[in-house]
Amino acid sequence: MRFHAPTISRVSHFRNKAPFSCQASAKLRSNHKTGCNFGIAFDIDGVILRGRVPIGGSPQALRRLYGDSGELSVPYLFLTNGGGVPETKRATELSELLGVNIMASQVVQGHSPFRNLLKKFENELIIATGKGDPALVMSEYGFKKVMSLEEYASYFENIDPVSQYKRWTTMPLSDRKAPAAPRYDVSSERVMAAFVVSDPVDWGRDIQVLCDVLRSGGLPGDANSNQPPLYFAADDLEYQAAFPSKRLGMGAFRIALESVFNR
Numbered sequence: 001m002r003f004h005a006p007t008i009s010r011v012s013h014f015r016n017k018a019p020f021s022c023q024a025s026a027k028l029r030s031n032h033k034t035g036c037n038f039g040i041a042f043d044i045d046g047v048i049l050r051g052r053v054p055i056g057g058s059p060q061a062l063r064r065l066y067g068d069s070g071e072l073s074v075p076y077l078f079l080t081n082g083g084g085v086p087e088t089k090r091a092t093e094l095s096e097l098l099g100v101n102i103m104a105s106q107v108v109q110g111h112s113p114f115r116n117l118l119k120k121f122e123n124e125l126i127i128a129t130g131k132g133d134p135a136l137v138m139s140e141y142g143f144k145k146v147m148s149l150e151e152y153a154s155y156f157e158n159i160d161p162v163s164q165y166k167r168w169t170t171m172p173l174s175d176r177k178a179p180a181a182p183r184y185d186v187s188s189e190r191v192m193a194a195f196v197v198s199d200p201v202d203w204g205r206d207i208q209v210l211c212d213v214l215r216s217g218g219l220p221g222d223a224n225s226n227q228p229p230l231y232f233a234a235d236d237l238e239y240q241a242a243f244p245s246k247r248l249g250m251g252a253f254r255i256a257l258e259s260v261f262n263r
Contacts, residue, residue: 051242081234084132084198110233130198190218
């Protein structure tokens with residue numbers, strides 16, 4: 001059983017089907033009557049921010065896009081492969097760090113195009129993994145039955161054979177408040193799709209559990225069956241964070257997962 005290429009969808013595929021960035025800019029234009037016939041798309045990591053620190057004069061440069069009265073003169077948005085938090089929260093964080101009022105409609109993250117899959121998986125059981133709060137991200141997009149991979153794996157005894165040696169958790173606060181019993185019948189209900197929303201934290205566990213889900217047709221421990229679709233928010237091998245040299249990104253995780261699965 002091979003790792004089927006069509007099951008890995010990247011942001012560029014979604015842009016061809018539904019131009020989310022154009023929708024966001026249209027909403028931005030409706031909220032700001034700028035009279036400007038062009039807009040600007042900014043990257044974030046390594047361009048506007050390094051970690052949580054503004055680069056150079058980026059806050060001052062952004063303020064030049066506003067008129068003396070505070071009205072936006074040049075429409076702009078942030079287009080980034082990063083993510084892990086809802087666009088509303090990211091907009092608030094950027095506003096605080098950069099000193100300008102940024103709306104959620106001005107933030108297009110790597111996982112923003114996952115909204116386009118809502119009709120297909122709105123009421124299906126899906127799992128999401130990555131740093132931050134991937135399950136909350138998918139829930140805010142409207143998906144009704146979402147579990148983080150960490151919460152999902154916690155209901156399968158011994159699915160992660162080295163978990164007893166880990167003295168840390170990647171589980172977001174929203175999942176830690178979950179009741180002891182699963183919210184869904186994970187012992188019989190198949191996972192219909194898996195989403196890598198942002199850079200995974202526990203690669204070993206995630207590779208193991210995703211291989212289980214993909215090989216079993218969405219029900220770990222079951223016999224080999226049809227592989228459910230797997231979606232990646234981005235495919236960056238590396239990205240610029242606070243450390244001087246670039247860090248491994250989602251693309252590196254994809255290579256690792258694909259290599260292990262195919263072997």
